[in-house]
Amino acid sequence: MISSKNEVTQNVAEEIKPGQPLLDLVNVCRDFDKVKVIKNVNLVVKKNEFFTLVGPSGSGKTTILKMLAGMDQPTSGDIVLGSKSISTLPPDKRPTCMVFQFLALFPHMTVGQNIEFPMRVKGMRAEDCIAKAQKLLDLVHLPEDYYNKNVMKCSGGERQRVAIARALAYDSEIILFDEPLSAIDAKLRKTLQKELKDLHRRSGKTFIYITHSLEEAMFMSDRVGVLCKGELKQVGTPEEIYAHPVSRFVAEFIGDVNIFPIRVKPTGGWGSTDFPGQLFKVEPHGDDLEGYIIVRPEALKLVKEGTQVDNVIECKVLNQFSLGSRSQFQLACGKKEITLELPRSEVDLNSVGKTIKIGWNAHDAIFVTE
Amino acid sequence: MTKFSVQKIKSSLTEFISSKGGKCALPVYILLTLGFVAPLFMVLGFSFATPRSFSAFTSFSLDNFIQIFDGSTSVWRSFLWSIALAAFVTAILAVVCYPVAVGMVRIFGSKTSTFISILFVFPLFVSENVRLYGWILFFGKNGVLDGICKLLGFHGPDILFTPGMTAMGLAYSYLPYMLFPVIMGVALVPKDLITAARDLGSSRLRTWWQIELPLAMPGVLIGMLLTFVLATGSMSESKILGGQSIIVITNDIDVSFTFSQNWPQGAALAVVLTLIIGSLTLYAFKKIDLDKLMGRS
Structure with a gap:
């Protein structure tokens, strides 16, 4: 033991x-x-x-x-x-064992010696160390002959794997x-x-x-x-x-989102300072709340005749970016910029400069207070 | 190592001299040849001259070398003393300087480190001989130490003019030559690696022995080499502080050239000393792969 x-x-x-x-x-x-x-x-x-x-x-x-x-x-x-x-x-x-940002591999040791280091510290027998190091090399997808390779001669990805193997060796x-x-x-x-x-x-x-x-x-x-x-x-x-x-903060950190400040209107609807005079339908959250609604670009829909959505706004297309299978649009509604994402099949390839209607359903928007 | 051939050297030499850089470097080459190579060449010439003559390059004799090795003189003792003292002092300095270097790199703030560096460099502003005579005043009869002891009612220790004092003098003189390379070596060890080793369960001692020391070794080795070579070639310490209680080889060489006026013998001794130190140095550099230690091989 x-x-x-x-x-x-x-x-x-x-x-x-x-x-x-x-x-x-x-x-x-x-x-x-x-x-x-x-x-x-x-x-x-x-x-x-x-x-x-x-x-x-x-x-x-x-x-x-x-x-x-x-x-x-x-x-x-x-x-x-x-x-x-x-x-x-x-x-x-x-x-615990840490894999460092700059890996902290021991430059004067080979790949094998690096991996074996924690095992030798624990006092494992030499042959057991070698056998386990070989297994770990295999586990991190490094060839067996890397055992004797100078660790500084490995590429970035290989060093990464050596560092992980060394951490696993500590068990x-x-x-x-x-x-x-x-x-x-x-x-x-x-x-x-x-x-x-x-x-x-x-x-x-x-x-x-x-x-x-x-x-x-x-x-x-x-x-x-x-x-x-x-x-x-x-x-x-x-x-x-x-x-x-x-x-x-969390919503913005995750990726592109549209955030509208929202406050309760006396008339019972929800109003946004970004869209004066317009009332939005939001899922019920109790009374007298101020906060934001978050609408993800892919939750926005292009509004055509017959499209049923809870909230509709009119925007001008400023820019269009291809994301491969999807396209992203930079829109402007007054001074407010909005990001819209659509599947490639729904996209009119020449829409820059045009005015379009977009909308979203109340249950697709997320309400947060901070 | 690439293979040398006379042809190759010749062609690269002519190419170098005809280039702009080569022409600009010419004064330096002339200066080095006259000031460095020529004297060595003269020494080599004298070492093969008839003993007690000044007929360098006109006579040829191996007597000077035979005399060194045939046991008729005790000059081999001087060689031993020189090398033993230098090795001893190198070892002592390595042990003394390493912790100081670690302290300066890792523990003290930059202000303290600068202050300590200045303390170590400061003595170099004063001539070595003056500093050594300073020690005589300190350790000598009725000197600083003895005087204080007498005030307290007993005699001071009689340590001046002993081999130990020579070693102390050598350690004192060559400390900066060890300290600064060691500081560089220690500073080269990334702190991350020490943290990583500790995180992998390694004890402090093992981390030092297997990670920190090998990675600091290039600096330590350069320091050791510098102090060893300088200490073997030193003379004033054994003369002034050691009071010639032991005769080092440089002293023998000095005597041959001065009192005994036997230049060929002095030259032969110098050649042998150069060969010994040169081969030791080359051996050390060959054995110790600096690139491998630095992880660059």
Whole structure:
């Protein structure tokens, strides 16, 4: 049996059943020189899930990851593993392992030595190390003869795989990813995202991933947490976050959206300051609320004769962009710019400059108060 | 390594000299040839001259070299002392400078680091001999140390003019030559790698031994090489602080050229010393692949 310092926490993590809460962040705060970088974050990560924290740069996602890894400690609050507080434990006593943004591969070692490093630290026998390293090379789709290759001679994508293999070699319950794909070109990134998702399924580990790209988060994750200025704005499955954003920030972060400020009119309808004199039908939300309605570009419809929609506005087409299977339109209604997305088949290819009518149904719009 | 051929060297040499850069560099080449290659060549010439003569290049004899190795003189002892002292001082300096470098790179703020650098460089503003005589005043009879001890009612330690004092002098003189390359080496180690190793469960000691030290090694090796070569070639420390309690090889060379007026013997000693240090250096560089250490091979 391999003995290691993180055995206790590793055992705690192993005893938890898949799908049960594994990590629990309770009122976690982190101040740097009196600046609150993380504000009261409460979050539960379940065992075996692919959880992604997403937010713009400076939102505090790396700080949270460092606190999970043990490289930083919360100013207040607690990080609980199962039922054991791990807030003050150093990195080597936690069941976590980090894949760094710049990978942090050891340049003076070969691919094999890099992967074997954590196993040798644990005191595994040399032949076991080699056998496991070979298995891991195979798992991350690297050829067997890479074992003796200098790690600095590998390409960006290959190094990425070596870093992941090394983290898997540590065999911790939780693997933390600090934007590891941010420095990789778009095409390879897509491939690696798929591989990572696949690897998550096959390894049976809990992945906690951070990125500034919501697209990347949606693509890979089981659940996503959206961070803004140190506050956790929303946690949910990619579908939930897409369909029911809780705020303007979350909606805008996910992609192109149309946001109209809305207030209740005395006449009972809902009015928007962007469209003076026009009343919109909105799903009931109680009285006297001010806020915004969010309409996604693909929820907007081109209004022709006989089209039945709840709300209609007239716009001028400013620009038209092809997205391949779909087309996007930049429209103007008065001073307000609107984005519309339509399937290619519905598109009049020469509509720039024309005036068109667009509309949406009340149940396709999302109402938020902040 | 590429194969050398006389033809190749000839053609590349003519090409270089006819180029603009080659012409501009000509004064430097002339200066180096006259000031650096020519004296060495003279030394080589004298080493093969008849002993106790000045007939360089006109006589040929191997007697000077035979004398060194036949055991009739104790000059081999001087070689041993020189190399042993230099090796000892190099090892001591490596051990002393590494923690200081780590402190300056990772622990102290930039202000403290600058201050410490100045402290280490400052003595270099004063001539080495003056500084060594300063130590004599400090350690000598009725000197600073002895005087203070006498005030307190006992005699100061009698450590001046011993081999230990020579080593102390060497360590003192060549500390900056070790410290600054080591600082560079330590600064070259990315902090991320240390964090990563710790995260992978590695203890502090193992992280230092397997990650930090190998990656800082280029700087440490350059420092060691510099101090070793300089310490082997030094003379004033053993003369002034050591009081010639031990004779180092440079001292023998000096004596041959001055008191005994036996230039051929001094030249032969110099040639042997150059060969020993040169081959040790080449061996070290060949054994230690700097590129591999830096992860560039």
